[in-house]
Amino acid sequence: MLVFKTSRYMEYISERLAQYEHLQSLGFIMRSGDFFPSVHYPPITMYPTLTPGELLATYTPPADNKFDIYAHVPFCRQRCLFCHYPVQLGERSTEKDQYLSAYEQEMDIYMELLGYTHLKARSILVGGGTPTYLALDQLERFLQILDTRIDRSECTQYNYDVDPVTLIGKEGNERLKIMRDYGVDRLTIGVQSLNPSTLKLMNRHHGPEQALEAIADALKFGFQVNIEFIFGYLGQTLEDWIQVIEQAVGLGVEEIQLYRLKFEAYGDFQGPIKHQRERHPEVVPTVTETLAMKQAAINILNAHGYTENLRRVFSKKSEHYSHYADNQCCGLLDQLGFGLTAFSSLRDRFGLNTQNFDEYYQLIANRQLPLNRGLVRSLDEQIRWAIILPLKNRRVWKSYFQQVTGYSLNDIFQPKINALKTHGLLTEDADKIELTPLGAFFADEVAQQFHHPDHIPFPTLDYADGALNPYHHSEVFGGSHVE
CATH class of the missing domain: 1.10.10.920 (Arc Repressor Mutant, subunit A)
Incomplete structure (x- = not known):
């Protein structure tokens, strides 16, 4: 078959x-x-040091005073081997509280420097890490931090990156309700695979069943749902991959997103996947096998009415896409980022926050922006x-x-x-x-x-x-x- x-x-x-x-x-x-993703220009790994004063000295806010807002939450239950971001692992409830306090202060410092009492949002994206890997009271506190500082009256989309396990069961459904009550309307669920062997090799803490349950619950709560998959992973075969995508197109989601596995760090942390490739080269798909997976997925998606609406993201309707990504990458509009490793992509400059937790906390305690790299172009x-x-x-x-x-x-x-x-x-x-x-x-x-x-x-x-x-x-x- x-x-x-x-x-x-x-x-x-x-x-x-x-x-x-x-x-x-x-x-x-x-x-x-070999492959290197063009996500920013210059690439994030190539930015020189930059002070907050150098970033903002000659900056003028946009004429309409609107920004796309990114919020970063760097906590995960366990590390996925493909991840290239610094995160804290495990429960760490006390540190999560510390982080939320620092995050709140960072927003206030930025708004004070820019002369705003509220930030007018064009769109919002919350990412990580696993931004839903917070206790329910912490999740509500975080959303309140955003809600009291962001004017959402003209916000066209409020997107949250989520982990399947954090959405299922009684507690997961309560998270979905809290997010919906605060205006979140689009979820990007990091499924990554529906093959149990591949998920295990990725060190994911969920199986296909939990992923399918999370997708069904998110749709039930009325969210626009985007699901992500990685191809070219260790041990993955073309046949396995085709099965995954043919299953995905039948799930009723609005968007399906494809990522090619990245071995080299493209951000602030070299993920374990590079070491895994060096230890087990025999299970790494060849470049041609990886490209075959991509082409097969495109054919399957197209055959089921999904077309590439924004690069790597396939949807059935043209209105289903990430407004945040489109505004930043296609509209080149001003975007502000808050949190560890977050970046601010502005009309003629770029600022990147520190990747070090201690430095992040210390700079904010000194009433300084936690920025350490970037450039005025x-x-x-x-x-x-x-x-x-x-x-x-x-x-x-x-x-x-x-x-x-x-x-x-x-x-x-x-x-x-x-x-x-x-x-x-x-x-x-x-x-x-x-x-x-x-x-x-x-x-x-x-x-x-x-x-x-x-x-x-x-x-x-x-x-x-x-x-x-x-x-x-x-x-x-x-x-x-x-x-």
């Missing part, structure tokens, strides 16, 4: 793998096929940022690009854009540039074509010396980098 089901997708998979090999020969994909960085994030996630509108940078997109990166068009990765018309289906499949690599050489994730010799080597034609204006 599985062999038959897999064979249904082999024509598409074979075509995609042939394209992968061709693009690799052009220098578009590094020789080993140069013109070169602003131009690249204004291409990379929108192009990867949806498209770059030429009129908006000129508004954000002061330059016409028609005068920027023309050799690079023409090469990507020639090789079927990019399309362009009078109004916009956007990825083709082939470009969307390799969206991270397309985005890295526009990185400054100092911010390309892999060395130049790791790529073939072809027409799409990212180090070629890397100048913004075709002649030189700008300052």
